[in-house]
Amino acid sequence: MIINILASGPDEYLPDLTEYNEEGCIWVGVDRGVLTLMKRGFNPEKAFGDFDSVTEKEKQTIKKTIKHLEQFKPEKDETDMELALNWALQQNPKLIRLFGATGGRLDHLFANVYLLLKPLQENTSSEVQIIDQKNIMFIRRAGSYSLENIPKFKYISFVPITHDVKGLTLTGFKYPLKDRHILLGSTLCISNELIIDYGTFSFTEGILMVIRSRD
CATH class of the missing domain: 3.40.50.10240 (Thiamin pyrophosphokinase, catalytic domain)
Known part of the structure; x- marks a missing residue:
């Protein structure tokens, strides 16, 4: 439902x-x-x-x-x-x-x-x-997730909601990351893009807001 x-x-x-x-x-x-x-x-x-x-x-x-x-x-x-x-x-x-x-x-x-x-x-x-x-927003707790490449919403941003997010790894993205520690208020993960049909993001601790956007 x-x-x-x-x-x-x-x-x-x-x-x-x-x-x-x-x-x-x-x-x-x-x-x-x-x-x-x-x-x-x-x-x-x-x-x-x-x-x-x-x-x-x-x-x-x-x-x-x-x-x-x-x-x-x-x-x-x-x-x-x-x-x-x-x-x-x-x-x-x-x-x-x-x-x-x-x-x-x-x-x-x-x-x-x-x-x-x-x-x-x-x-x-x-x-x-x-x-x-222009936007779709949702929250994810620590884990591993797949994201489909949706051209209509080509920009993807990851915003920490907790004080810090640990072990963030992005694969299939224009700007990949490997096991990064992201602090609350960081703009490191703003306006990324997928370069394949499906990418993944994972992290070991914290809560992330995922924002899919278009101009």
Whole structure:
């Protein structure tokens, strides 16, 4: 199962959502993202939020249209996106995609990026990705992984999330690495590229954010 969650980030940052509308996937709207989905012809199965970014008329439209609506007070401990993600993780899908999570306010951006850590914190097998028009972001704990060469997103960056990442090895890349120790804040692994169909990256300790990007 795949769950796609659309928040209320600026529309100009959104990719073509039809590319991610696989058969059987579940669409969830967060706050104003519910309206965005409806305007683009999607039928959200659930909606989450305090809906403080919509008008009263728009709120009534949402209430009439969405069967499963979770409305919260603006004064709460979690963001609307986190509440939606918490529900999604409880469904144990193989993949959760977050759209509308970038652009606009920086505090919301950083909060959404750190939500990528939730599956690791809760020890679930679900993968969470943030996707916008130019980027795909996800988190990996220590291990060995394969990456496909996707020309549409040719740049690949590796960003330490923990204080340091040990034993980072990149094979099949334009700029290979062998058993390198990467500190938090290092820009060494920004804007690499695959030179074969599939490359690998591995590391022995720490947490990495992987960002696939295009200009």
